[in-house]
Amino acid sequence: MMEWNVDTNEKEMGMATAVSNNKLLEVTDLGVTFKTDEGLVRAVDGISFTAHKGKTLGIVGESGSGKSVTAQSIMRLLPNSAMIDEDSSIAFYRDSGPIEITSLDNRSQKMRELRGGDIAMIFQEPMSSFSPVYTIGNQIMEAILQHRNVSKQEAREIAIDMLDKVGIANPAVRVDQYPFELSGGMRQRAMIAVALSTRPSLLIADEPTTALDVTIQAQILELMRGLKDEFDMSIIFITHDLGVIAQVAQEIVVMYLGKAMERGTAKDVLGNPQHPYTVSLLGAIPKLGTLGGRLTPVGGDIPSPLQRPSGCPFHTRCKQKIEGVCDVDPPGITRVSDTHTVYCYLYE
Amino acid sequence: MSDQKLIEVENLKVYFPIHGKGLFRREIGAVKAVDGLSFYINKGETLGLVGESGSGKTTVGRALLRALDPTEGQVTFYLDDGQTVDVTALKGKDLRNFRRYMQLIFQDPRSSLNPRMTVRDIIAEPLVANKLEKGKAVDEKVRETAALCKLNLEHLRRFPHAFSGGQRQRVGIARALVSNPKFIVCDESVSALDVSIQAEILNLLMELQEELGVTYLFIAHDLSVVAHISDRVAVMYVGQLVELAATEELFFSPKHPYTEALLSAIPEVDPDLAMKPVILRGEIPNPANPPPGCRFHTRCPYAEDICKTDQPVWQEIEPEHFVACHFADTLQLKGVVADTAAENGRNT
Numbered sequence: 215m216m217e218w219n220v221d222t223n224e225k226e227m228g229m230a231t232a233v234s235n236n237k238l239l240e241v242t243d244l245g246v247t248f249k250t251d252e253g254l255v256r257a258v259d260g261i262s263f264t265a266h267k268g269k270t271l272g273i274v275g276e277s278g279s280g281k282s283v284t285a286q287s288i289m290r291l292l293p294n295s296a297m298i299d300e301d302s303s304i305a306f307y308r309d310s311g312p313i314e315i316t317s318l319d320n321r322s323q324k325m326r327e328l329r330g331g332d333i334a335m336i337f338q339e340p341m342s343s344f345s346p347v348y349t350i351g352n353q354i355m356e357a358i359l360q361h362r363n364v365s366k367q368e369a370r371e372i373a374i375d376m377l378d379k380v381g382i383a384n385p386a387v388r389v390d391q392y393p394f395e396l397s398g399g400m401r402q403r404a405m406i407a408v409a410l411s412t413r414p415s416l417l418i419a420d421e422p423t424t425a426l427d428v429t430i431q432a433q434i435l436e437l438m439r440g441l442k443d444e445f446d447m448s449i450i451f452i453t454h455d456l457g458v459i460a461q462v463a464q465e466i467v468v469m470y471l472g473k474a475m476e477r478g479t480a481k482d483v484l485g486n487p488q489h490p491y492t493v494s495l496l497g498a499i500p501k502l503g504t505l506g507g508r509l510t511p512v513g514g515d516i517p518s519p520l521q522r523p524s525g526c527p528f529h530t531r532c533k534q535k536i537e538g539v540c541d542v543d544p545p546g547i548t549r550v551s552d553t554h555t556v557y558c559y560l561y562e
Numbered sequence: 563m564s565d566q567k568l569i570e571v572e573n574l575k576v577y578f579p580i581h582g583k584g585l586f587r588r589e590i591g592a593v594k595a596v597d598g599l600s601f602y603i604n605k606g607e608t609l610g611l612v613g614e615s616g617s618g619k620t621t622v623g624r625a626l627l628r629a630l631d632p633t634e635g636q637v638t639f640y641l642d643d644g645q646t647v648d649v650t651a652l653k654g655k656d657l658r659n660f661r662r663y664m665q666l667i668f669q670d671p672r673s674s675l676n677p678r679m680t681v682r683d684i685i686a687e688p689l690v691a692n693k694l695e696k697g698k699a700v701d702e703k704v705r706e707t708a709a710l711c712k713l714n715l716e717h718l719r720r721f722p723h724a725f726s727g728g729q730r731q732r733v734g735i736a737r738a739l740v741s742n743p744k745f746i747v748c749d750e751s752v753s754a755l756d757v758s759i760q761a762e763i764l765n766l767l768m769e770l771q772e773e774l775g776v777t778y779l780f781i782a783h784d785l786s787v788v789a790h791i792s793d794r795v796a797v798m799y800v801g802q803l804v805e806l807a808a809t810e811e812l813f814f815s816p817k818h819p820y821t822e823a824l825l826s827a828i829p830e831v832d833p834d835l836a837m838k839p840v841i842l843r844g845e846i847p848n849p850a851n852p853p854p855g856c857r858f859h860t861r862c863p864y865a866e867d868i869c870k871t872d873q874p875v876w877q878e879i880e881p882e883h884f885v886a887c888h889f890a891d892t893l894q895l896k897g898v899v900a901d902t903a904a905e906n907g908r909n910t
Contacts, residue, residue, distance in 0.1 A: 276756040397845050398615075427614040427783065427846075432827035432839035454757065457786075457829030461837045480833035498761035500790035502813065502828060502898045508765055509790070512758035515726040531758075 238416055238448045239265040239288065239306050239333075245299035246283050246292065246472075255519045257283040257296075259472035259527075263465075265416065270442065270449040272463025272480070274456060278516055280472040281452045285418050288450075289329050290320035306416070308332065331361040334409035338421040340401035344393040350377070351389030354408050361412040376407040379444075381437055399430035403437065410445060417442075418450045423458060435462060456499060460484050465553075468492050471517065471527035478554035488556040491528045526558070534560060567640055568745060568777050569626065570602040574635035576618075576625050580850060593850045595621040597801035599635075600876065601884075603745075608771065608778040610792030610809070612785055612824070614846050617798040619781045623747040626779065627664045628657060639663070641744070662692045665738035669750035671730035675722040681708075681733050682718040688741040703740060710773070711736040711766065728759035732766070739770065747779045752787060764791055785828050789813055794882075797821050800857040801849050803876065807883040814897040817885040819862050822895040856888065864893060 246258040258280040265271045275281045286292050288304055304315040306328065318325040337343045344353060354373035358364060364372065370389070377385035380403040393401055402422060409417055419438070423431040435458070442449055451462050459466060459480070466483040468476040468491065476489040487493045497510040514531035517523055523530050529540040539559055548561040577592040595618045603609045613619045624630040626637055628649055637649040641663075652660055665688070668674035675684055685704045689695045695703055705715055711732045722730055731751065738746050748767065752760045768791060771778065782788050788795055789809055796806040797820065805818040816822050823840040830837065842861045847853050853860050859869035866888075874886045887893070 276758060399845055428785065428827040429614060429823060429839075429842045430845065431829075432837065433841060435829075435837075436839070436841060455829070456757070456831045460831045460833045460835075461829040463833075484831060484833055495757060496831065498758050499831065500761075500764070500786040502786050502789055502825075502830065508768070509761035511761035511765060513762075515728060515759070516756065 236267045237264055237307050238267045239304070239450075241284070241288070242303040242305070243299070244284065244287060244302045244304065246280070246287055246302075247297050247299075248293075249295045249297070250520075252520055256522055257472055257519065258287070259522075260299075261467070261469065261472070261474040263467050263474065263477060265448050265450055266465075267415075267448055268442075268446060269464045270451055270462050272459040272466045273450065273452045273469060274454065274459045274466060275469035276454055276516060278471065278519055279469040281469050282420055283472075284469075285335065285420050285450065285452055288315065288418060289333060289335055290315060290318065290325055291329070291335075292320075306332065308415075327361065330357055330409075330414075331412050332414055333416045333418065334412060334414035335418040335420065336402075336405050336409050336422050338424050340398065340405045340425075341393065343405060344401065346393055349390050349392055350396070350404050354389075354404070354411050357408050358411050372411060373407070376411045377404065379410075379441070380404070380407045381433075382407075398426055399433060402426060402430075402434055406434075406437065406441070410441060410447075413445065414447060416448050416450065418452070420452045421454070422451075424453065424455070431458070438462070456484070456496065468495075471519070471522060473527055473557060475528065475558070476554075476556050478550070482551065482554040486550075486554075488550055488554070488561060489528075489558050490532045490534045490560070494531075494533070536560075566605045567602045568605040570636075570638045570640070571626070572600050572636045572638075574599045574622070574625060574637065575633045576621050576630060577633045591850055594801050594852060595849055596625060596632075597849075597852070599803050601796060601803065601806055603777055603779060604793075605640075605744075606771065606775045606777055607793040608780050608791055610788035610795040611779060611781045611798060612783065612788050612795060613798035615783065616800075616846050616849065618801045618849065619798055620749055622798070623666070623749050623779055623781050626745075627666055627747055628652065628661075629666070639745075659692070662688065662694065662741040663744045665741065665743040665746045667731075667734050667738045667746060667748045667751040670754050671722075671727060671734050672754075674734055675730060677722055680719050680721055681713070681725070684722070684733060685718075685736045685740055688737060692741060694741055704736075707736045707740045710739065710770065726759075727755055728762060731755060731759075731763050735763075735766065735770070739774070739776070742774075743776060745777045745779070747781065749781045750783070751780075753782060753784065760787070767791065785824060797824065800847055800852050802857060803884070803886065804858065805883075805885045805887075807880075807885075811880075811883055812897075816895050816897050817879060817883065817890045817893070818858075818887050819864050819893065819895065820858050822897070823861075823863075825898050826896065828898075856886075864889060 242262045243260045244258055245260050248255040248257055273281045287298055298316055302316050306313045306315055351373045355369040358369040358372050374385045374389050377388055382388050382403055423434050453459055463480050466480050467474050470491050475491045476483055487496055494512045498512050512531055517530055525541045525543055526545050529535045536559055545557055545559045547555050547557050549555050574596055575598055576596040577594055579589045580591040581587040582590040611619050625632045632650055639647040639649050682704055686700050689700050713732050752763050780791055792809050795809050795812045797804050799820050805821045823842050827839045844861050855871045856869040856874050859865040868888050874888045876886045878884050879890050
């Protein structure tokens with residue numbers, strides 16, 4: 215379509231290109247604050263992570279942990295009441311060079327090309343993400359025409375081809391149907407078709423299977439796994455379900471109240487959890503292999519976002535809290551191994 | 563748990579009529595939400611009821627409580643004094659008087675509590691409505707029940723908005739328990755809660771059962787949660803039961819292909835245990851127009867010709883193990899793999 219203009223940001227970051235060969239997206243110290251009537255809400259508080267090419271990064275957390283806000287910051291879809299910190303950085307590495315997303319205006323031409331083009335997103339509720347008054351085909355074609363240099367007729371063919379790829383039977387018929395004519399699982403497949411029709415290199419999936427039944431969830435996860443390899447893309451998979459994350463992600467970030475509590479490979483985090491939050495979260499879910507017995511609840515409630523605890527945000531519920539330490543200053547990030555880091559005083 | 567029956571359901575059917583568009587809105591069909599269920603629930607046990615959305619689980623719960631009038635069938639209640647009550651035949655005042663024995667805990671604690679009533683009034687409502695207690699005795703009973711549900715007694719004068727999700731669900735449980743019911747339907751009662759809170763509510767429900775001897779019908783779509791809390795589990799598919807057995811039996815050696823598929827689709831929290839789901843083609847059929855023969859034959863990987871024409875019989879193939887499948891005796895189905903390591907760890 216058009217050549218990328220090398221702006222100042224890319225020049226500054228040119229040095230990084232050489233070492234970032236398999237990095238696709240690098241988030242550094244991302245902080246997001248919302249202005250509300252009741253005061254400032256710190257939704258994301260300095261998190262860093264990297265999505266690598268061809269890999270799936272899982273972000274797992276409970277409600278209010280800031281996982282969706284993180285996704286919206288990458289897509290620059292935050293409402294006007296949100297402010298991204300000045301020193302936050304979200305670097306997206308294209309083949310032609312890195313782009314600093316935080317410095318783009320969210321209405322700029324460049325951001326509009328990235329959003330939905332290089333970075334696509336799928337959402338939890340496929341019914342509310344589609345417009346009810348346009349056909350499925352129309353909505354896939356809109357994305358294609360926006361981002362790819364093709365004619366309307368070609369776009370329609372691509373749309374039918376995409377519907378076929380995501381496993382929708384009779385794509386030539388379905389393309390002219392409205393969202394209400396499709397079932398929940400099919401709508402989510404159509405949603406994936408919209409997202410992938412622009413051949414993105416990064417797909418952000420925000421709770422894509424939460425509203426679906428387990429059998430349909432298994433279908434969608436299988437589909438995403440297959441398409442990831444076929445399209446050679448990376449996925450950032452956001453969910454609250456530790457079972458789902460274990461099945462899809464190679465790397466995991468555990469979030470709690472806007473902080474990354476633990477980061478590592480799926481084996482590190484789920485097989486050898488270090489942070490008391492991760493440990494207690496794993497103890498709180500019923501496991502199928504061992505029936506009966508009592509669960510160990512995490513205890514306490516998730517604090518209100520308006521009253522963020524001082525120090526480590528988890529100290530109000532932590533069973534291993536060190537009095538006078540954890541509730542005063544935030545801990546630093548400690549390396550457990552080359553791939554595994556934890557945000558906790560216990561390991562400093 | 564005893565082997566005495568509390569509720570016996572025979573050939574329960576709930577049809578919702580579909581009306582035509584003409585002047586007289588003639589009945590042109592029916593959604594067979596529940597189509598011929600027979601089962602029983604023992605005193606003091608938890609019967610889990612699982613199935614995909616649209617399978618009719620909620621309708622079963624509502625019909626047992628007479629929140630819906632069944633189209634056909636009988637629901638018999640065995641009271642402690644040897645009295646048997648046919649719930650489906652109760653009318654007017656008798657039905658109202660009987661309602662205190664049957665209660666419901668809802669899914670969403672946000673919308674099931676009246677925002678204009680204090681927590682004390684919400685919990686007292688069943689007592690007042692059924693004229694069970696008067697004056698001071700109401701307060702006493704409310705405080706006693708609130709304490710059982712681990713609610714802070716100082717907060718009884720507050721309104722629901724001041725509580726977190728987990729606490730609100732405790733209020734919902736206290737309201738269900740205050741009239742000393744024998745039978746409680748928990749309809750997705752923990753589904754809306756975060757993992758860390760869900761464990762607490764599950765433990766509370768189990769403790770209350772031990773203390774008060776109430777019987778639960780636990781409806782949920784999350785199979786691990788159902789496995790954890792239930793003594794026996796029933797699996798529903800398009801308005802009919804396909805399998806019912808003791809929890810271990812059902813999860814470790816299922817006899818119905820649908821149960822096998824459901825179990826295989828549960829994502830395990832272990833990155834080494836890759837999910838190998840029996841991928842079911844298509845989606846759950848429309849209950850207004852269910853397929854002939856076995857309702858599962860359209861998606862069943864083992865289906866043969868007989869499945870397309872003959873409806874399988876609901877039979878007890880092993881003691882206390884009921885299943886409706888033509889090939890229940892011959893199929894070798896895979897269940898959940900028992901976690902022997904953890905099992906041994908617990909024994910030593």
